[in-house]
Amino acid sequence: MAHYRSLGTIPPKRHTQFRYDGETLAYEELMGEEGFSSDSSLLYHRHIPSAVTDSSVWEVPDAATVPNHPLKPRHLKLHELFKDGAWQDTDVVTGRRLVLGNGDVRISYVVAGRTSPLYRNGLGDECVYVESGSARVETVFGVLNARAGDYVVIPRATTHRWIPKAGTPLRAYCIEANSHIAPPKRYLSRYGQLLEHAPYCERDLHGPTELVTATGSDVEVLVKHRGPGGQVVGTRFLQAEHPFDVIGWDGCLYPYTFNIADFEPITGRVHQPPPIHQVFEGDNFVICNFVPRKVDYHPLSIPVPYYHSNVDSDEVMFYCGGDYEARKGSGIGQGSISLHPGGHSHGPQPGAYERSIGADFFDELAVMVDTFRPMELGEGGQACDDGTYAWTWAGRRP
Structure with missing residues (x-):
């Protein structure tokens, strides 16, 4: 402390x-x-x-x-557990x-x-x-x-x-x-x-x-x-x-x-990386939060995240309020978790990239845990997996 x-x-x-x-x-x-x-x-x-x-x-x-094998991103609907x-x-x-x-x-x-x-x-x-x-x-x-x-x-x-x-x-x-x-x-x-x-x-x-x-x-x-x-x-x-x-x-x-309302967001002219959202850390993981905030103000900015590969970590995002711009169209809502595993590129859902242009404020609330060892699924995670999230970027199932 x-x-x-x-x-x-x-x-x-x-x-x-x-x-x-x-x-x-x-x-x-x-x-x-x-x-x-x-x-x-x-x-x-x-x-x-x-x-x-x-x-x-x-x-x-x-x-x-x-x-999490074979490797794929997951959408876990926590509100279905109780x-x-x-x-x-x-x-x-x-x-x-x-x-x-x-x-x-x-x-x-x-x-x-x-x-x-x-x-x-x-x-x-x-x-x-x-x-x-x-x-x-x-x-x-x-x-x-x-x-x-x-x-x-x-x-x-x-x-x-x-x-x-x-x-x-x-x-x-x-x-x-x-x-x-x-x-x-x-x-x-x-x-x-x-x-x-x-x-x-x-x-x-x-x-x-x-x-x-x-x-x-x-x-x-x-x-x-x-x-x-x-x-x-x-x-x-x-x-x-x-x-x-x-x-x-x-x-x-x-x-x-x-x-979380006392976290003062850090913003910039172009999209800022997740470490600016960090609130706590432990051994081999960090905790971040995404709060309502003004977003990028460069005249050519794209406010939602660019596509990125988690080379060294798994990203676990818990959506707990607001309207998360980058995930629109995926089925994710309040009470959802997205798991984006290391080795898989991820980013905004189709259409979100373009829709975000011109936005000056995001009303979203999420708690993120980034881990530096792969995350595995527990009993609760297996019980509330929607089974379809991995295919939402392509718009079709295998």
Whole structure:
């Protein structure tokens, strides 16, 4: 995280006795990245945070993938995955359906209405984009209030739960890394401050503002972690005391929200490449967003993207608002994903190139993940593939 925060009550000196009520000793826990060599925070607990009374297998939602072979672009219709009111009995953690994944990042989709179990991801950071609805996200660091358009960035091993607003479906696009997720390095000073050319700043990042306290013994926490051969597995812990017992914390590692409406688009006289849309990065992947914006103003500009080959990456685009000019005529709409794999040239649909000439504004909203290893199809992706998108540029099927 780019800047220091504190919440609750903490002692004046770290790693010293802290008697939070004048008598009872608090238990200090360091949550830190990269083996004491990167960002960290110190949390002060009423109980021993490592005390567990049981450990059993948690069968995580289907994490198997199949290769995109033979190679072709795909159109995945995510809104077909949750129908007929099933969201009312679904939660954000256990109800996720894996759409795409590789060894670096997994993308799932869920429509939820029920409070999730307590959960932490021991594989990597999570970046959950809220397509619609709202939720209270309770964490060991405190409460986040998530609304439509928010990215909710949750550091690895942060215990939390999702509580959707009653009566309203929460649509969430879940990006799970096997690494950390952070602002791009080119946006940061050598000390971690967001620079003047960055499309957002610290004022746009919203961390917890109130602690959450709960009590109880033998409290269940679901943990996702690495298994044999690097596969995704789960464990069900019973913690001796409720993990929401934090008195205070401080540091530079904590969950936060960032709303896509606070991203300030960068524009130019001619079409600008996707890195200008970047919002976060992880190991071997980046996250970008395309927001409503003025477009190219050279007198001979063509505002939609030129045709391009993803030589080193797969491009995954989630369409979550507006009217995406380059994809008109393809069947893609809100709730769609397009997968354009490395090794295949792609670009505007037939007619879009010409229609865009003279446009001065695009009203579109999309979240893009570019990966540097091939994406494979998960159970959810296979279930909602339209099967025809690859042939739309030619206008005929094989």
